[in-house]
Amino acid sequence: MDVIGAGLEAILQPRSIAIIGASQDPTKIGGRPVELLRRFGFPGAIYPVNPRAAEVQGLRAYPSITDLPEAPDLAIVAVAAEAAPDALEACAAKGVKGAVIFSSGFAELGAAGEALQARLRATAKRTGLRVLGPNCLGAVSIAERSIATFSIVLEGSLPPAGPIGIASQSGNLGSYTALLARERGIGISRFLTTGNECDVDIADAIAWLARDDATKVILCVLETCRDAPRLVAALEEARQAGKPVIVLKIGASEAGQAAAASHTGALAGSDAVFDAVFRRAGAVRVYSVEQMLDLGHAASVLGTRLPQGRRTMLLTASGGFGVLLADAASAAGLSLPMPSPETQRRILAAVPYASPRNPVDATAQMSSRPEILEAILAAILEDDNCDALLLLLSSSLYLPRLRSVYMPTLRAVRDKHPEKVVMLAVHGPADAVRELTAMGFAVVDGVGPSAQALAGLCALAAARDLPPPPPALPPAPPLDRGMIASEAGAKSVLAAAGLPVLPERVVGSAAEAASAAVAMEFPVVLKIVSPDLPHKTEVGGVVLDLRDAASVAEAHDAMLARVRARAPTARIEGVLVSPMVSGGVEMIIGTKLDPIFGPVVLVGLGGIFAEVMQDVAVRPAPVEEAEALAMLRSLKAFPVLDGARGRPKADLGAAARAIAALSRFAAQHAADVAEIDINPLLLRPEGQGAVALDALIVPTSERPA
């Protein structure tokens, strides 16, 4: 693998820029970058290229890239799709280092466009010229005033320079994010949109931003993934650089996935698998542009000061807002511990009529005697049960009287408790929000959004402390495809891989049956083995609960006689002896080969839980036991395994070992195994283990070379 993100400085920090297809008309896509580079003061050379003009927007124009006085770092290609491959070749020949191709009409249109795009890709690969696009909105670096875009959202002004980098496959969503940032005064380092990704992909963008000094937090809009190992490696690089990655992965719904597949011309993949990959890589997922920006901004303000846990204290000046905030915090997954007796005492000392529980309601006293705020804030922040404080100020900073007391109070609190995580929910005014942000508070507008952003900070903290991903396992030798086709064969290879299966044996005589049973644990079960008797019970072909060798021998012969009498023509291959297991909870564990990310492991409760209630946990394979245990705990039905309503606790350790073993098997045999279903895995009470009662291995259609 090449170094991911290598060479993107030509695109993001160019010292000189050529515009191929430069237009006199600043509303045309070849005119916009010329206009924007000049308007926003790009300090380097700007070279319009246009064979039919001597001058473009007051700048000297050149007939071709070859005619330029120097090789510019970056060339913007704004010509028709058909002309783009030759233009790119000319750039490479001139020694240009980076290109941005705005033009559409490539892979997004199907086969003809694919061929054209393949030529761009070939030029990039052959020459090392890094190419962003085609069919993209380009790249912008704020501090460098490098505006290689025709995005209409920069019509007004640039966002301020700041620590947030935006990498987006979607041009419109990426530039809409930049627009919202500008409106909210949130600082951006760069934004780049990767479009059809003929060369530079989203992994390049993330990895380069992970190394970029100007970027502290990375926002990422993802529609698909064209190269899973690169994406995973880029996310890991960002994590090791201590830069949070916040992902808006679109296509969460079936309708959205269908639209994404049609839009990008690439696989949409399973949304649940994307989730699992993000979780493993420590990227935190959001579901709207607004939520992405709120969390990214909060993370950039707080830096390394993230909540140690989800124990959140809520403070409001209004009972109604307190209830609403408690609802929103609960929905976001925050926990609301009760303040300690000492904290409650201190709150009541400040405001006798306050509600000192969580949410803390300081009542309208907070606006009539705003000086009480300091005492209450101190009490809460000094409570050992408080990982973070969420203070709802609503619209009160619009009132000069309140603002004049709240602002110095908050500054004093910030100075006294610099390490504490404080989220403020503030509805304007903008200058007060800026001032509070500069003090180091995370400030978000709105009850729901502030609670969601705080929960997102908790997720970022957890992601920071993730263990490194499990090491990749070397591929194992090919499987015997004939063998794994049968249930018995599947069970035997899985048993060898560490899965618990029953020690079944097919026997040919009463004596053999008895000795097989003795080698197991009593009680045992006998079942007739015949390809002609799918319904064994009806012919008397099942005997349960045999408790000693003598009964086994006797039952063996009696059963054979009975079956022969009732089904004289059936071919009988023997009698299966197996331990009788009962009790426990039926689970389903399995693996699938995701078309994007490869083998993944799944677990759910059996019966209709997994199927009808869609209560399934998924992770990339392999998983270690700790992660398998976390999968079990993440099930909505987990209480069923954990002793709900007087049930015995299930043997979670055994389930975790089975999941981990299965996941290793799937990871090592990805070339042979498309899918494994162990349905059911009987999970018995604590200390009694688990056992796979049935197993099916679906092979890949053919082994890749």
Next chain:
Amino acid sequence: MDVIGAGLEAILQPRSIAIIGASQDPTKIGGRPVELLRRFGFPGAIYPVNPRAAEVQGLRAYPSITDLPEAPDLAIVAVAAEAAPDALEACAAKGVKGAVIFSSGFAELGAAGEALQARLRATAKRTGLRVLGPNCLGAVSIAERSIATFSIVLEGSLPPAGPIGIASQSGNLGSYTALLARERGIGISRFLTTGNECDVDIADAIAWLARDDATKVILCVLETCRDAPRLVAALEEARQAGKPVIVLKIGASEAGQAAAASHTGALAGSDAVFDAVFRRAGAVRVYSVEQMLDLGHAASVLGTRLPQGRRTMLLTASGGFGVLLADAASAAGLSLPMPSPETQRRILAAVPYASPRNPVDATAQMSSRPEILEAILAAILEDDNCDALLLLLSSSLYLPRLRSVYMPTLRAVRDKHPEKVVMLAVHGPADAVRELTAMGFAVVDGVGPSAQALAGLCALAAARDLPPPPPALPPAPPLDRGMIASEAGAKSVLAAAGLPVLPERVVGSAAEAASAAVAMEFPVVLKIVSPDLPHKTEVGGVVLDLRDAASVAEAHDAMLARVRARAPTARIEGVLVSPMVSGGVEMIIGTKLDPIFGPVVLVGLGGIFAEVMQDVAVRPAPVEEAEALAMLRSLKAFPVLDGARGRPKADLGAAARAIAALSRFAAQHAADVAEIDINPLLLRPEGQGAVALDALIVPTSERPA
């Protein structure tokens, strides 16, 4: 019941207003209304009452209410809690018709405050003076410039006059709603906050607004309900008046409910029961102030033009936004049908590279050739599968070039298809949004919020077409509490009420057992009846699957002998004969007495579905069969009953009849029955009915007089 909402015109349309406790200082709560009434130009007489001032804020002041030259319609009471009861008495004596009591220090503080509040209530009840509060933020009518509030959110300016009425128990949430409306230019008729509700309650507010010509849509913020029949009647009145009611019921989470109970001093009640009451009454629930205002505004713009169904076509100019919008629409519960072949053909005729599926992606062509918008909009709106169109314009109206084409196009489309429901997702500018709103488009900012608002309009349409609520049932004669205490007694009264129970019989001899079995359907089951043998199986006290009279007689005697041998000291009361039922799905049906709303009926699947997965449907009792069927269909586990994965379809009709019968029983016996659990109700395959296998009736602690 009095006429709900009677007399509130004194509070909302007063011709003259006295302020008791009027202050010279416009930041004090007694000074604010004086200042606001004057600033916003209240046209009637304003009478400051203050025994220590001859003049307040330039107006002549009076020493007491008694000294006023006339009885004002409305008195604002802004004095200490202790002085409020006497002030209210003086108002009544003077002939004042309405009062707003700002003062806090009443029921929200516990027993002492309760007593003080009881005095206010007594005055109101005795004299007919309508009293809003205490502990409230008052009432505002925009068109009348009647500002009986001290809310700080009116610091700047009033919202414009318009069709949205706001009724809120929470002062802060109500006035925050008004603040957001003002910021967004959304017109408000009135807002009133009911606080502790010593007299005027939220039902009064809703009912009055339902009759108010200036109000077309009612937004309601609810913390609790102090009188369920009044609330239900008020919601029904609004529905019959054709005025949508949109409810922000806070306390959705356990933490929120605890906070609400502590804040209001009233019961929080079960959130699921509130949901059920709203659904029955046709009120649509939202979860944030922003969502409430978006939906209320959209409803006020569309009036009676609501979507016929949830089939929504999405149109964007960006693939990425289309995917995000499809995700949001799916999450909001909208359905996304495929456009007809003809519609797709017309879309492709306008833009050959468009994606003509749903979401329709008109590509960047929509901004480079905006005239195509009209052709595509027409194609979609004329598609028979389109109940509503959601067009995402994002921030494009900021661009004069696009705006100049989009606006006349949208106006032409509106004129040509005046009856179609079109939601626009638009991010600014404000004047363009106002213009589109005036054209009759529902306009909402944001991808998620626009999809949610459209789904809310669908819910409003469904609510409009709801059948009238089932008629109340007369109470039934008292139950025999001794009888319902036993399982057999409970089953017999429930059987009499129409519940299907097994025709079990306790018998004393083999002959009696045989004749009992013959009277049932074979096969039957025998079970020993003994208070000393909880585990019948262990002593051989259960025999299954008896298929004729002779086997029953033989098994009866054999069982008695076996049990007597194994448990010689057990008291044996007889043998239970019952039909053997098997197959089918175990359900739980039950009733509870909600502390606020009285009897409710519940249904869920048995086992852990209802308990662990919280997959339960709840409705106020009684329900009719159609509503019971809707309850079943609303379960997440419904596919289990509906033939998922090759299962037989369950007898839904039988389940619905059982639920309806149980709900009638609970409604008629609310005085006696606190709770009923039928666990399990065995629901058999279609045509085979249902049967209650166990039943428990928990009586109320004592029968109310």
